[in-house]
């Protein structure tokens with residue numbers, strides 16, 4: 001019997017592992033990609049998300065040529081501007097100040113490499129509205145620490161859900177892995193059979 005090549009999730013994000021589990025997919029291995037995530041000069045949010053997902057995918061596929069390798073990158077965009085991943089309070093506050101009371105977009109790039117090296121990739125977009133935030137709401141959110149390591153300084157899957165009255169597009173994409181489209185890629189590459197899922 002022919003055995004199916006393994007699936008590697010090229011991500012350090014526990015959210016991505018949880019999201020895959022939600023649709024019944026368990027990668028054989030998790031191998032985070034260590035790449036430079038700095039936006040190129042003048043790079044727009046959508047191509048940035050696409051490029052980083054592909055870079056993460058290729059970085060891991062290079063040392064695992066016989067596996068399927070799945071990678072993603074989530075970018076929060078205020079207009080043409082790419083918001084940082086919040087690693088400190090000041091950055092998280094700046095992001096929230098920019099996003100509160102406005103609509104913004106979240107782009108998640110996904111890339112899948114198949115054994116042999118063929119890479120398929122897509123970018124999935126969501127439009128998110130965040131309500132205006134009072135000083136007390138911002139302070140309480142900052143205190144929660146939930147913004148840490150999150151693109152744009154918030155996590156829709158946590159307390160910040162109370163700040164989001166409307167979203168159009170992929171919810172799972174905002175959290176980090178758009179599930180419908182990821183399953184399409186896995187199907188297209190032959191990892192998931194048409195008859196399952």
Ligand SMILES: Cc1cn([C@H]2C[C@H](O)[C@@H](COP(=O)(O)OP(=O)(O)OP(=O)(O)O)O2)c(=O)[nH]c1=O
Nearest residue numbers: 011012013073074150151154155156174175176
């Ligand atoms: C906007 C938003 C982002 N995020 C997260 C998803 C991603 O983990 C993170 C964006 O950073 P990414 O660079 O996409 O991912 P990562 O550094 O966590 O993991 P890796 O590169 O190894 O795959 O922000 C949420 O969890 N909820 C949200 O609502």
